[in-house]
Amino acid sequence: MEHSSPRVTALDPALRVGCVARRFRAVRRPLATTAAVIAAIGAGGADLASAHGFAGKRFFPATLATDDPFVADELSLPTVARRRTEDNGSSTTETSASIDFSKRITRDFGLGAGATWLRLEPSGGTRVQGWDNFALSAKYQFLKSDPDETIISVGVDADLGSTGASRVGAESFSTITPTFFVGHGFGSLPDDMRLLRPFAITGSVGIGVPTRTSSSSLDEDGNAVTEQHPSVLKFGFALEYSLGYLHSFVKDVGLSGALRNAVPIVEVALQRPINRGGGPTTGTINPGILFPGRTMQFGIEAVIPVNGHTGGGTGVLLQLHFFLDDLLPRSLGKPLIGD
């Protein structure tokens, strides 16, 4: 007996954050000597403005569950997620650990690579673990407006089929996802709304297109099974409130320590199949907090299923993120071409 079943992915999308946790940032310039700085500025030709994640006064921190619009030299190591999922009444605890690396080729164009290790623990079943498919990405930042605190980019992400372990659900086909990214800060709000100026939003929308529309296999009874692979609309956003922005540009409310520069954040990551049997919208809402530091950032979020179709329980997501342009400004932290 042959039957079809729409399928988006075998794994909880919330645990695939490593593939979207890459951050792209703008340019910075390494220090030679103070004299060289003075000479450069004095000559009037130095473009010293901006650095990773900045648009004007706005610093956009690296987000955990959704991608952001910058090109940057950065390393997320690790991004760890853990959540219980449900599928047809069976429960599985999924744990993932990801590494993502992004490198600027030019000032506004960067490439990225990511890998995710997965452990699946079915309730009452046998634990399996292994690597998910490896991912590559490219991104081009084509607009940055300092006065508007806005950045817009386009990019493409490729999950490479058969590069991971099928026992953890790694697909045998690739998925290509062209994506549009935008980030905007609200620093230009009128004076009577100044306490809202620390808000910023980043978002992305893309369509994941599988390189194979369906797969056939035999089930336990020897029946042929055809599995459909729909294209998937992927969209998400992050709403953040920068306490550092509040203290530096709006009002010093006297917070100290880690909270002075922390960024409370809510991320929403959703996906919806758009053909071949379709399916409901699924995803997660992730409230959390980020702590940007001098050369690195720590973030932690809860992972809450957005609806009953997503299923499962509340999980947790953590990330340690390194700003390579600050850590290694003269080597890995600068564009390969130009500056």
Next chain:
Amino acid sequence: MSLRARGATLLIGLFVSTSVLAHAMLDRSAPPVGSSVKSSPARVELWFTQPLEPAFSSVKVLDGGGRQVDRGDSTVDSVDAAHLLISVPALPSGRYRVVWRAISADTHVTEGDFTFDVAP
């Protein structure tokens, strides 16, 4: 305290101990950002998270009409290179905007502004 709690505390402490980012960000000011003061300050002072390049870091003070009202003597403290200051005459009541530009010793440029009020 459990081992996990100690680990979390250590991790957060790692970030708390470093100022945000490797750029010269405004850490605090006098008068404070967004504050209201009872009388005119003699000067406006800003403290940054990084030492500044004195030749190319500056601050100015504008009144509600956008006119510059400071004495034009913006300077980086010779003792504390993260300290930028400018003197102002006796300011009448009103809202004032402080506009700064900072170049840190590692060449990053940051710019910003904030307001403070002199109460009637």
